[in-house]
Amino acid sequence: MGVFNKLELLDTTESYIIDSALGCIDVKENEITRNDLRDNLTKKYISQSALVNINTKISIYNFIVELLYTLQQAEAEKILFLEQETTLHEAIDLYIHCHMNEAADKFLPLAESGNTKAMYLLGDIYRNYSSVEFHSIGESWQKKGAYLQDPLCMISTIPNEDDVLIMEDIIEKLKDLSYQNDMFAQYELGYCYEYGRCVEKDAELAKKWYLTAAKLGHFKSMNKLGLLYAADRDYIEANKWYKLAGENGYNEGWYNLGKSYHYGIGVEIDSDIAIYYYQKSFNLHGNCSGEIANQIGLVYHEIKKENEPANHWFKRAGELGYSYGWSNLASSYENGRGVSIDIEKAKEYYIKAYDIGDNSAGKFANSIGVIFANEKNYTSAYKWFHLAAKDGFGWGFYNLGCLFYHGLGVEKNNDIAIYYYEKTSYIDSLKMLGKIYYEKISVN
Structure with missing residues (x-):
């Protein structure tokens, strides 16, 4: 049993021994394979550690009897690896x-x-x-x-993909495992080809390996195939793979299928079917539950025009950490959609969205600034527009330009206004720049 255990270790936790030895040998010159090296190391173990004379000749029959007896004993003693x-x-x-x-x-x-x-x-x-x-x-x-x-x-x-030799070695090992029907290696290899990780981007090779893994039951590969077919505008095939991923228990499969019925991607728009698939996804409690809850809210708001259930789902999305859930709920209170207009609640929910701190924080900061500007609280408006601009949100720059152009909460300064307007390429910014330069010409 020690011999079997040694073989297992050389394939797992002690595989670095074989890798290190292969790295020191000119494999092509000596025609030594990984299995050859493992077997030689095992023979050394048998003769030196297990004290077995490997040159002793025994019949196949006696060998099998001894092997079966040893396995039976190992199982009885619960040491069978x-x-x-x-x-x-x-x-x-x-x-x-x-x-x-x-x-x-x-x-x-x-x-x-x-x-x-x-x-x-x-x-x-x-x-x-x-x-x-x-x-x-x-x-x-x-x-x-x-x-x-x-x-x-x-x-x-791996933190540094610039180490070409290491990456090439990993890719070769992934290929070896993939040809041995390891679905996880097949998925990772497909991912490498999809995104060009140490191999040239190749969508067809990515599909090939995802398909191979999907046939073995790998749910993420099923969903990936759906996304790749959608990128090729083959939406019927995409939806087929989303459905298979969902049926395998993967929440993103149901989610993507819900989006197809929500937006009419390869199928007719159907709000009830969209909600059905979104809820199947949501009920699996996956890693995008907040986003799914928000999508359900959008179906109620955009298609069914039922704002009360929409707000219910927006709130659930926010509570699950999805910023747009709070933002959409804030917009409902700001505009009286399914609730009475309540500007203070709108501010509260926009701030909750901003505090999550994702890539849309600048957008939410700008929305807060607009509310303060509408209340003529320009000092607070300036603060939030500045935060929006700091996060790179274009309307934050535009609104700062407007404050300086009109002298609202700050001293009027056209040069600073120009600076902020030039930070965006919006038509509104271009119009304001034209207006300022026209005024300068008129004065001169």
Whole structure:
């Protein structure tokens, strides 16, 4: 059993020994394969550590009898390492059917015992299907796997893709695993071809590897195929793959299918079907629940013209940390959609949206500034327009220009107004620049 265990270790936690040795050997010159090196190391282990004379000749019959007896004894004593493989397969089956909590419970002891496949998948669960505080834990598991030279963990965590030799080595290992029907390597290889990670971008090769993985049940590959077909405007095929991903338990599959019915992508617009698929996605409690809740709100608001349920879903989206949920709810209070106009509540919800601090913070800051400007509170308006401009939002610059042009809350200064207007290419900014320069000419 020690021999079997040594073979297992040389393929997992001790694989770095083989990698290091291969790195010191001219493989092409000596025609040594990875398996040759592993077998030679195992033979050394048999003769030196297990004290077995490998030159002793025995019949096949006696060998099989001895092997079966040893396996039986190992199973009885619960030292059979194949038990770990069984648990790994069970965990993977849970994972590919999107039962993430149950899968994580099985992956954790495997990862702790040094199984790098478990490290990769546990890391993926923590990074993509858990709350934010687990993201760093997931990354740390994959980094441990990368330290042990696992190519799946390495491609997920490698910080510097400029190291061409390392990246080429990882890609070759991913290809080797892919040809051995490893769906996770196939997905990662498809991802590399889709985005040009150490290989030339190739959408067709990306599709090929995603398709291969999808046929083995890999839900993310199914969804990726949908997105690639949508990019090619083959929306019927895209929706087929979204549906398959959803049926496999992947919330993003149902979400993308909901968007197709929401916006009429490859199908007729149907608000009820859109909501049906959005809610199927939402009920799976995936990593984009807030965005999905907001989309449900938009269907009620934009298509069904039912603002009360829209506001309910906008609020749920905000509570789940999606900034546009708060922003849309703020807009409802600002404009009296499904609620009485309440400017203070509008400010409160815009500020909640701004405080989330995502890429749209400048837009929300500008909305707050507009409310203050409408109230003629130009000092506060200036503060929020300045924050909007600081985040690069064009209307923040435009509105600052207007404050300086009209002297609202600040001293009138056309030069500063020009500075802010020139920060955008909006027609309104160009009109104001033309007006200022015309006034200068008229004065002269």
